[in-house]
Amino acid sequence: MIRKTGIATPIAKRDTETQSFADDVIAGLSAAPKRIPPKYFYDSEGSRLFEDITRTPEYYPTRSEHEILRMQAGAIVQHFPTGAALVEFGSGACIKVRFLLDAARKLKAYVPVDIAGEFLNAEAAALRKHYPGLQILPVVADFMKPFALPDAVSDLPKVGFFPGSTIGNFEPHEAASFLRHAGSILGAGAVMIVGVDLIKDESVLNAAYNDDSGVTARFNLNLLRRLNRELAGNFKLDGFEHHAFYNRERNRIEMHLASRARQKVTVAGSTFEFRAGETIHTENSYKYSPLSFAALARGAGWTMLDRWSDAKGNFAVCALKLQ
Ligand code: SAH
Numbered sequence: 661m662i663r664k665t666g667i668a669t670p671i672a673k674r675d676t677e678t679q680s681f682a683d684d685v686i687a688g689l690s691a692a693p694k695r696i697p698p699k700y701f702y703d704s705e706g707s708r709l710f711e712d713i714t715r716t717p718e719y720y721p722t723r724s725e726h727e728i729l730r731m732q733a734g735a736i737v738q739h740f741p742t743g744a745a746l747v748e749f750g751s752g753a754c755i756k757v758r759f760l761l762d763a764a765r766k767l768k769a770y771v772p773v774d775i776a777g778e779f780l781n782a783e784a785a786a787l788r789k790h791y792p793g794l795q796i797l798p799v800v801a802d803f804m805k806p807f808a809l810p811d812a813v814s815d816l817p818k819v820g821f822f823p824g825s826t827i828g829n830f831e832p833h834e835a836a837s838f839l840r841h842a843g844s845i846l847g848a849g850a851v852m853i854v855g856v857d858l859i860k861d862e863s864v865l866n867a868a869y870n871d872d873s874g875v876t877a878r879f880n881l882n883l884l885r886r887l888n889r890e891l892a893g894n895f896k897l898d899g900f901e902h903h904a905f906y907n908r909e910r911n912r913i914e915m916h917l918a919s920r921a922r923q924k925v926t927v928a929g930s931t932f933e934f935r936a937g938e939t940i941h942t943e944n945s946y947k948y949s950p951l952s953f954a955a956l957a958r959g960a961g962w963t964m965l966d967r968w969s970d971a972k973g974n975f976a977v978c979a980l981k982l983q
Pocket residue numbers: 698699702707710714722749750751752753754756773774775776801802803804823824825826
């Protein structure tokens with residue numbers, strides 16, 4: 661950061677959510693290399709753009725996970741206790757859960773948890789029409805922080821659902837702390853169903869995050885729009901470009917926004933200088949082997965009960981049990 665503008669900030673009274681967004685952005689853009697946490701992709705437009713990504717021909721994870729859930733829903737729900745509440749972390753458009761809701765007739769409640777509140781409430785309302793007998797109790801929360809489940813499910817056994825390989829967007833140590841935290845939210849004896857993207861040919865991975873239609877680039881650049889709108893930023897959208905590549909040493913896709921020229925940008929009342937080519941690191945998407953994921957889960961207190969893959973071996977859905 662090169663200076664504080666000293667303006668009594670254009671965001672007259674920041675609510676706590678906006679304040680922690682501003683704090684994270686100032687801390688991330690003051691760091692070297694610059695970074696912003698990926699959870700900030702998901703304003704309503706970002707959530708819609710993510711859904712568009714899942715429909716691109718290059719983005720295989722969603723199709724692979726759908727194939728597994730379609731073929732194996734019956735086997736997966738065998739692990740659910742009768743009368744359980746299903747708690748989904750990062751539920752997005754609540755599409756994948758329908759495979760489980762259709763197969764698990766004896767669920768008492770579904771609790772979708774997501775940071776994108778407006779999108780979550782709209783998707784939960786749409787789901788209620790399809791499952792009139794099921795209690796659908798959305799919770800708007802950052803799932804990395806402590807949050808409470810609705811009172812209506814406190815006495816029910818819990819099953820966690822964390823699809824999409826969203827776990828890959830954490831650093832491995834954060835993934836382990838998330839799993840521990842999820843265990844304490846779900847309680848003793850809990851089962852959790854987790855989607856994990858697998859290590860594979862680099863050309864497949866690079867294509868999935870560099871689709872020809874440019875949707876992933878729009879998803880990445882939408883973060884700058886959000887910074888301009890919510891934190892009084894003055895990012896020029898054509899001043900940055902989408903970069904995504906597989907880092908084979910660390911088994912992760914990295915997404916960045918690269919500055920096309922030397923420039924200064926003001927956001928959240930602070931000004932930051934960019935060199936030409938300098939990037940903001942916006943996301944990691946870690947890929948695991950079945951063994952490396954089982955080891956990570958074990959270290960966080962979960963035993964792998966079962967695992968299913970799609971026919972191409974692109975993706976895995978894992979059933980974990982709290983030790
Ligand atoms: N589960 C869906 C959506 C995946 S996109 C699928 O598999 O297709 C990732 C989702 O996680 C988004 O809906 C995003 O809003 C949510 N998310 C990301 N970080 C989050 C956080 N820290 N707390 C709560 N939700 C988060």
